[in-house]
Amino acid sequence: MKQTTIFKHLFKRIALILLGANLLFSVILLPLYNNKLIRMIAIQGDTFAHSTIAACSEALYTEDYSFVISYVRKVLSQSPEVSFVSFTSTDGTKINLTGDKWDVEKLAQPFDSSLFKTITPYTIEHVTNTKDDPNANEFIFTKPVNISGLNWGIFSIGLSGTEYKALKASYFTNVMIFSFLLLFITLLLLHGSSLRLGQQLSKLRETASRLAKGELTARAPTDAIGEISVLANTLNSMATSLDSNTKEVRRLARLVEDTNDAIAIFDDNDKIIFVNAALKNIINQTDDYFDGMSLFTFLSHLRVGRNKQKEITTEFSNVELHDWSTDITVNTTNHELTHMTMRIERFDIDEVDNGGYFVILSDITRRKQLEHELEVLAYIDKLTKLPNRRYFMDRLSEAVDESEAFGSGLAVIFLDLDNFKIINDSLGHEVGDIVLSEAGWRIKDALRSDDIVCRLGGDEFTAIIKGVKDKKPISQIAASILKRFQAPFYCNDRELRVSASIGVVVYPDDGLNVKELIKNADTSMYAAKKGGKNAYRFFSEEMHHDIRDFLDIESSLRRAIASNDLYLVYQPFVNSENREIHHCEALLRWKHPERGLVPPGKFIPIAEQAGLISDIGRWVFDNVCKQLKAWDFDITVSINVSGSELLDSHFAEHLNSTLIEHDISPHHIQLEFTEHVLVSEEGKNLPVLNQLKRIGFGLAVDDFGTGFSSLSYLTELPIDVIKIDKSFINRIPHDRKTVAVSNSIISLAHDLEILTIGEGVENLAQVEWLRSHNCNLVQGYYFHKPMSAIEFETLLNRTNVTLLDTSRNKNGSK
């Protein structure tokens, strides 16, 4: 593995330190070692001297020098490290012996024996480079000779310095060898350690390098030792954080680059350092174009007006605001005026070291357009393109103020289409919308160009007619409107006749403010409705009485449902052949505590408008079930069902559960619907009708012939009975067309296996005609008026003998 630089430096330094330390220690220890060596030599000399003196002591004492010389020479021949031996007696005789010579010397001065007391046990002297011998290198060891208390003299030996020199050289050699060996072992161990460390550091370096190159998924292995593992974990954490932050920054960068908002970043020197694609598109330039551009120049290139430029730069530079925004309009390269919101915001110092700020230009052209559109829409009815209620209120308020200020007149017209609900329900909203749109334009066509026509909602329209005080011209206008409604409406190849009811108020006679005018106009329009529709009415105070009457009936009706002021009567369907009765119709009656009997034609519409019809319908169905349960004979009861009741999605379930509750078979109940309910909105009610049919109810068409639909629906709906409307019956048998139509209806019903019932039969001729045309079941005053349940039961007992037949008994039939 390639050695890393850090280890090379480390090895060099360790090598130098070790060598230096060894050399230093060797130099420091050299005197100690030298002393030790000398001491060793001294010990060696002492040992030699001791043995020699011990061996020669007797000879010395007896002066048997031949023994001494012989002994010493023998010893010298075996001791090459000893170069000479000398004995110096106290009388001054000195015998010098070497390996191959010996001599005797007589000292000039006798030896001073007193020296024995002062000198140390021995002395040793290193002699080198003497005058006699430049190459001399030896130690002279001197020791006093004491023989049994007699101070005989001095014993000296010459110890070769060769060994000392060799040991010293050996010392340095050993030091060097030891140093290099220690160095080698140390470096070897370090090298061994550094291999793994180097590998781990190399992996760290490699990971860091990969991270530096942008490979942010790179991670260092964490199975290293000690601090390297910690370092690897730290690096990995940093990489993870960097990766996460980079992804976030990239996402943000992508967002900044791809956002539709134009973004420019300025440094603290007010120079552009970044623009995104949106901004480049706006000005249709590249990055170089923006490079170093100041805010003022930038605004100039955006073709912001000069005054606006000054405003922006002044505001942003003078005010210590963190952020600031304004709307601007720029002229793009496509020469299109673009509305933008410019937001300038300073970077927090914590976020960006060098400060600066950024500019965001958000294209709000579309928003402006939408705002304009909304503003328009706020005053325009989408369907008819006429001004809406809000516009009407504003204009009416202005008109009132204006009339008050100038004393000019003002008329307000409220118009409501007659029976529009039937059109809507039976022919669908699409047809209804066409009718409404056409109606709006007809109204507008009938007015002056400066008159204001508005659609309030639903089938209600208003008109503000300024500058009029007299009712005559206003009447002409209203009549003109009604006249335009006389023409048929053509919708989807249909020809429809639509009329309108108009209420008119005049300022200030009928109201001094907007609220009163509107309220009174609505009242007068309602009065026109009540008056028979297709008419206009000027407001009068009496009209308020009618309204109060309506509200009184509504509240009373609510109480009646709870307090059983409602009750049922039953009108039989008589078989004209045998006068038997097997079927009757339950009819609702209301006896007002004060008003007396209120006809259904009056309170039923009020109930429908007040949302009470469902409660009333449930009350009727529940009481019919109770009555059927009370009657212990086989009879079928028809119940009228309002179209509003079918709007309840749980209508069929409720009826079924009521049947179960009273243990009544559905075959004993027939549900009657008007034509417009059955054919409304292209079969919207068909699912619930089928559901009712599956439960077992009989289904009948009430007032057949009064609707607007074709007869084709009879083949598509699960109809069991058709009740021919009283308006047909009344003209039978004298009106030829009616007879023909009625004949066709009965014939068609028979072909479709549908039972027909003639309702409103009042004379025998009608009975006979119906019977002759196979419509045997008739209902009307000719036979029986509606009666109470008890009367009906009595009637049956009297006239309908078959009811007494046990085989027709209801319980028996079960």
Added chain:
Amino acid sequence: MNSKHCHHQGLAWIIGLILLTAVSASADDTYTLRVGGSAESLYDMRITDLEILIGLLFTEIFKDDDVKLKIKVYDSDQALSKQLATGNLDAVFMNPIHYLENSAYLNKEYTYAVQHGPSAKTKYILLTRRDNSIDNLQALRNKKLIIPSGHLVGERFLDVELMRSGMPVASESFSEIRYTDETNAAIINLFFGKVDAALVTEFTYDIASELNRQIPQTLQTITKSQPLIHLVVSLRKDFPAHLVDKFLPFADMLNEYPRMHFLKRNFRFEGIRKVTADDIRAMSKLNNVYVQLKRELSAK
């Protein structure tokens, strides 16, 4: 190294040669070689040291052969002569005086003189201190004499010289005669005045003078003998002649052994030389003069 010491080293060599020769003669099977010597003929070496030295030589020479060595150094020349006479020894080393007395048992053809120094024959000298003013034999009367052991030939020469000068033999002329094991010690004792005269070989004196240049300045020679052999080695007469003849050249090939060169240099051993008839005659003549002079002195 003093001369006596050198003589002892040389003796060991002689014994080694004898061993070599004797063992080689009976190399066919295990043979026990019996060598004898006299302590009185030894100088500068203790008996034990000599036995060790001979043993080392024997091991060195016969390390590959199945030969046993039996060496015996007797206390006196008489004991050695007795063993020789009884045939218990295969070879002997002894001084020439005793050789002449036991020549009947020994083969003169296989008798060798040990050579130390430049010649196989050495001169015996009598030394005195110059500062004692003793320059003739007469002045030595009642003085102290020192003689290294093994110098029987030298003592015979001194006795002859003393008697020729009208003095009795040494044992009677000197007040004290000291014997020393070391030849060098005799000269040193004389140097330090412990004795008045010393009888040593000239070779020994030369070596001592080399060791201490003060010696020739301090000592002087007052009489000197003719060259005489001082130590001989000899085989018994009944030692198998064919074996001796077969391996005799071996003695002449000593110089070819490297280890022998080392030993010779270390012990100043120059070799051996066959004793000639002149050598025998010279010794016999000295011996005869001694006998005659002693007889004359007794007659007086």
